[in-house]
Amino acid sequence: MRPLMIFAAGLGTRMRPLTDTRPKPLIPVGDRTLLDRAIALGRKAGAAPIVVNTHYLGGQIAAHLAGRDIAISDEPGTILDTGGGLRQALPLLGQGPVMTLNPDVVWTGPNPLAALNAAWREDMDALLMLVPLDRASGRQGAGDFSLDAAGRISRRGDFVYGGAQIIRPDRLAEIPDRVFSLNRLWDLLIAEGRAHGIAHSGGWCDVGYPQAIPLAERMLHG
Structure with missing residues (x-):
């Protein structure tokens, strides 16, 4: 078993x-809701x-999860972003690598978290689930990463970060800011060749804006 952090604190602008x-x-x-x-x-x-983790209208999420054996890491003051939010939640997650998941995407095909667990190796510090840009439904903008022959990632390319990963959180302690994105940690690991990626073989849809909801629903029923 591996711990999972679901990022649910965003403002949803x-x-x-x-x-x-x-x-x-x-x-x-x-x-079902995106969170479910x-x-x-x-x-x-x-x-x-x-x-x-929760911030914006967090009481609604807490009520939705009541009695479901899910821990809540509330960010009642300043929203901490993904890096700061993960670091705050570490006492609830325990030791070792953790899975993280963005709930505002929809997947079909293999379970991305199970696929990450199957591909994880102890010489990795991060393993990101990527989606080819030409199969990234609902995506607005360019790709995020490239993959080399050894599965290491670098910035810019034809793969989109799918919103699921396994990452070692130890080096979050090296980042002095309270509020920061996990991009900061990724950049440290990319520079050392310790950030890897695999490609999702099923469907994926970014549900970040209202017009993407019917796209996701068509994918789910296709």
Whole structure:
């Protein structure tokens, strides 16, 4: 079993007006909320414990998760971004590499967390699930990464970060800021050749804005 952090603290500005009265992770896609879809992926991959961070309208997420054996890392003051949020949650996640998952994407095909676990090696410090840009439904903008023959990632290229990874959090302690993105840690690991990636073989849709919801629903029912 490996711990899982689900990032649910964001403001959801791209998803307005749907996020005016509820947090983005509680928006339904098909018959389930985005958050419930993320939790289901974690459960099926054997994740334990599962931790969800909260900030914007966090009380709604806490109520939604009540009684479900999921820990909450609340960020009541300043939102800490992904790096700061993960670092705050470490006491709940325990020691060693952790899985992280963005709930605002929808997947078909192999469980991305299970695939990451199967591909993880002890010589890795990060393993990111990537999606070829030409199969990244709902994506706005260019790609994020390239993959070399050894599976190491570098910045810019034809792969999109899919929002799922395994990462060693030890070096978060080297970053002095309280609020920061995991991009800061990725850059440290990329420079040392210790950040890797694998490509998702199924469908993927970025559900970051309202018009992407029907795209995701069509993919799920296709």
